[in-house]
Amino acid sequence: MISTADYQSIFLNDRPLMDVRAPVEFAKGAFPNAVNHPLMNDQERAAVGTCYKEAGQQAAIDLGHELVHGDVRQARGEAWKQFAAEHPDGLLYCFRGGLRSRVTQQWLADAGVDLPMVTGGYKAMRQYLLNELHQRIEGGHILVLAGPTGSGKTDVIEACNHAVDLEALANHRGSAFGGTETPQPAQISFENAWSIQWMKRTQSSDKPILFEDESRLIGRIAILPEFLALTKNSPVVALEAPFEERVQRIRRDYAQRFYQHHQVTTQPEQAVVALEDYIRSALQRIQKRLGGVRFKALTEQLEQASMLLVSQNQWSGFDTIIEILLRDYYDPMYTYQFSAKADATVFRGTQNEILQWLQR
DSSP: OOEEOOHHHHHHTTOOEEEOSOHHHHHHOOOTTEEEOOSSOHHHHHHHHHHHHHHOHHHHHHHHHHHSOHHHHHHHHHHHHHHHHHOTTOEEEOSSSSHHHHHHHHHHHHTTOOOOEETTHHHHHHHHHHHHHHHHHHHTOEEEEEOOTTSOHHHHHHHOTTEEOHHHHHTBOSSTTOBOSSOOOOHHHHHHHHHHHHHHHHHHOOSOEEEEOOOSEETTEEOOHHHHHHHTTSOEEEEOOOHHHHHHHHIIIIIIHHHHHHHTTSOHHHHHHHHHHHHHHHHHHTHHHHOHHHHHHHHHHHHHHHHHHHHHOOOHHHHHHHHHHIIIIIHHHHHHHHHTTGGGEEEEEOHHHHHHHHHO
16 A cells, blocks of 8 residues: 655645535545545535544444445445546545545455545645745745736736736636626635645746735635735736737636627627626625715616617727726726825836836
């Protein structure tokens, strides 16, 4: 029986991981390179857990063998063997690297397959990543990228090889309009991926790591308070972009991208309806801050913009909505928030100018 506890190597080298915890455990938090091939499903795990509390370990083990046998055991064993065949460098783990890992490993060994298990299991690896994340926050070697809505901060982050894209990890673009077509990860999964990405960036360079200036929440994902405190006291790089360029980028990255996604599976008219619902829902989330008059004007403009898109395939009505939101809502908010960081600004410029400065 083989085991490993080299957590840094596991994450830096993207070792494939087979998580044999129950699906409900996996959903609460997992690692980027992990797949869930459970020893027991949620109901079986609950039954075995109850048995363990009431009758002890051996009774729980006996019940587990009773529940996972015959065709069920064979099907799960086949999934494990397929994982091992597809990933010669793969590893398996359960919650603590205990009984479930050993049973899985033994059943694989009985079938002639050796698959190493991770000592300490999920709990130890999760604690390792949390420690690493907190150590890097305490180290404080970062730059903060600020810029008004639509200036292209994500483009800069993606083009910089010593940056971490928190919005990509959170699967959300960080505003009322920032939801994507797929769900956000669990909070714990986000933190695991964040720690791994930051660890990787520090291996290849001793430059400060670039992060976009974020608020407390990215969608429903919470940013660690210690990190927010760090960003408030770190050097700032300010991204500038012309107003019209920002309008075009927002229309492309939010409205047109959403519309094109829905066009693939629906008729154009239905895609417009979906787009209108998406924008109206986002406006409702910031209705209080917009105020009743502005909210009413924007929803009326939304109806006109949708009709124009259906009848003439024109996006100009949506540009009007974006212009109003930028001038009356997002830009004043950015100006106020940036005023607290202005003295910490070490460079300001366009995308290309910032990328050239970062390279130097």
